Amino acid sequence: MKTDDLIAQLANDLTPRPASLFRRRTTAVVAVACACSMGMAWLMGRHLPGWHGGMQDPKVWLTWLVLLIASHSAWSVMLKLARPGMQLGKSPWLLSTAMTALWAITAWPMAHPAEETWGLVSLDDGSTSLLAGATWQATGWVSLQVQLLAAPLLGTLIWTLRNMAPTRPEWAGASAGLVSGALAALIYALFATQGSSPHEVMGYLAGMSLMPLLGAALGRLMLRW
Amino acid sequence: VRLKTLEDHLRATWQSALAGDAASYASLLHEISAHLRVFLRRRLHTNSPDVEDLVQEVLLAIHQKRHTYQSDQPLTAWVYAIARYKLIDHLRANQQHHNRHEDIDDWIDQLWTPDTTHASGLKNDLNFMLADLPDKQRLPIEHTKLNGLSVAETARLTGQTEAAIKVNVHRGLKALIKKFGGSA
Numbered sequence: 001m002k003t004d005d006l007i008a009q010l011a012n013d014l015t016p017r018p019a020s021l022f023r024r025r026t027t028a029v030v031a032v033a034c035a036c037s038m039g040m041a042w043l044m045g046r047h048l049p050g051w052h053g054g055m056q057d058p059k060v061w062l063t064w065l066v067l068l069i070a071s072h073s074a075w076s077v078m079l080k081l082a083r084p085g086m087q088l089g090k091s092p093w094l095l096s097t098a099m100t101a102l103w104a105i106t107a108w109p110m111a112h113p114a115e116e117t118w119g120l121v122s123l124d125d126g127s128t129s130l131l132a133g134a135t136w137q138a139t140g141w142v143s144l145q146v147q148l149l150a151a152p153l154l155g156t157l158i159w160t161l162r163n164m165a166p167t168r169p170e171w172a173g174a175s176a177g178l179v180s181g182a183l184a185a186l187i188y189a190l191f192a193t194q195g196s197s198p199h200e201v202m203g204y205l206a207g208m209s210l211m212p213l214l215g216a217a218l219g220r221l222m223l224r225w
Numbered sequence: 226v227r228l229k230t231l232e233d234h235l236r237a238t239w240q241s242a243l244a245g246d247a248a249s250y251a252s253l254l255h256e257i258s259a260h261l262r263v264f265l266r267r268r269l270h271t272n273s274p275d276v277e278d279l280v281q282e283v284l285l286a287i288h289q290k291r292h293t294y295q296s297d298q299p300l301t302a303w304v305y306a307i308a309r310y311k312l313i314d315h316l317r318a319n320q321q322h323h324n325r326h327e328d329i330d331d332w333i334d335q336l337w338t339p340d341t342t343h344a345s346g347l348k349n350d351l352n353f354m355l356a357d358l359p360d361k362q363r364l365p366i367e368h369t370k371l372n373g374l375s376v377a378e379t380a381r382l383t384g385q386t387e388a389a390i391k392v393n394v395h396r397g398l399k400a401l402i403k404k405f406g407g408s409a
Contacts (some may be wrong), residue, residue, distance in 0.1 A: 001281070003258055003277060003280060003281055003284070004255075005260065006250060006281050006284060006285070007251050007255060007284065010250075010251075010254060010284065010285070010288045011247040011248070011250045011251035012247065013288070014242070014243075014245060014247050016243065016244075016245060017243075017291060017292040017399065018292065019292050019293070019294065019295050019296075020290055021292070022293075067409070082293070083293045083294075083298075084290070084303050084306035084307045084310065085298060085299070085302035085303040085304075085305065085306030085307075086295065086298060107247055128324045164290075164293050165286070165290040165293045165307065165310075166308070167306055167309070167310040200390070224314075225286070225289075225290070
């Protein structure tokens with residue numbers, strides 16, 4: 001076909017498609033997916049709120065805040081990766097700062113196991129340990145639950161990204177994975193029945209770090225256009 | 226400075242085009258396609274039809290993904306990012322194609338078969354045409370015109386005199402022209 005003919009055809013097919021429509025639609029479907037994850041958290045026996053414990057413990061607040069910042073900055077990175085020719089700007093820095101803070105929150109009680117306020121596991125002999133087998137099992141369990149909560153979110157995000165035009169599909173997929181992981185961890189943390197213990201925060205991290213890998217793989221498969 | 230004015234001009238046209246003005250949209254796509262042609266030709270180092278195919282593909286992508294452009298970003302950056310994406314896609318696909326056919330053994334049939342069948346077809350046609358001539362005309366024509374022998378060699382092979390060879394070749398060709406047409 002001649003290029004001129006193609007242009008004529010395209011000009012005939014000029015229905016309005018405002019950019020804001022897609023933004024609103026994305027926000028709406030992500031909100032629905034969030035609600036879905038919250039429902040799943042409820043079914044997992046985590047009932048709102050862990051607020052009583054959370055209110056008193058500033059570290060719990062801190063975890064929530066950091067998770068909120070992480071998901072927000074991952075969200076803005078994702079929106080940029082979804083469009084051709086966008087500069088990433090400062091958002092990756094904010095994202096890596098939030099992730100570092102999350103690591104710090106996890107590592108801090110590990111370095112100071114004497115602080116029992118973080119709900120360390122008490123062993124039979126009266127000592128406390130972070131390295132007890134049961135704790136690591138719990139970490140694995142938390143990480144699995146976070147991933148389960150993240151699944152509907154990741155699915156929705158990939159589906160929305162398919163409508164966009166990511167020029168780096170793998171990276172766009174990975175950022176969607178990070179958004180879903182951080183949001184899922186936030187939901188999980190908000191629905192905690194008590195303050196988050198270090199092994200739980202460790203679980204958030206483990207669950208979150210797997211999601212970008214999954215997202216990158218999905219991006220490679222599904223986000224080409 | 227030129228880039229800046231181009232950007233301003235394109236963006237102004239884009240705004241009115243997306244508001245539903247099909248004519249200015251078409252002229253905008255025309256203008257963009259000219260820039261794309263230059264961009265892609267320079268990067269592909271070729272003038273092949275690939276360039277035009279790729280230009281069309283990018284135009285189609287621009288059309289289908291037009292909602293991903295946000296008015297706070299440069300339109301040229303958006304367009305060239307799409308072009309680059311499609312170019313890389315194209316190069317990757319071509320490389321795979323190239324890798325598949327790296328071995329020349331895979332090519333040999335495609336390279337030679339059409340030519341040889343064509344040539345043997347011609348030979349069949351010639352044999353068919355010559356078959357009607359009497360031997361004393363046919364053999365001199367085959368030897369001198371098809372096999373590339375000289376008149377003297379042909380004379381030795383056929384036992385005719387050199388003068389007779391010349392006359393018979395001439396008569397044979399004349400007979401062929403008379404029978405199958407064409408200008409003498």
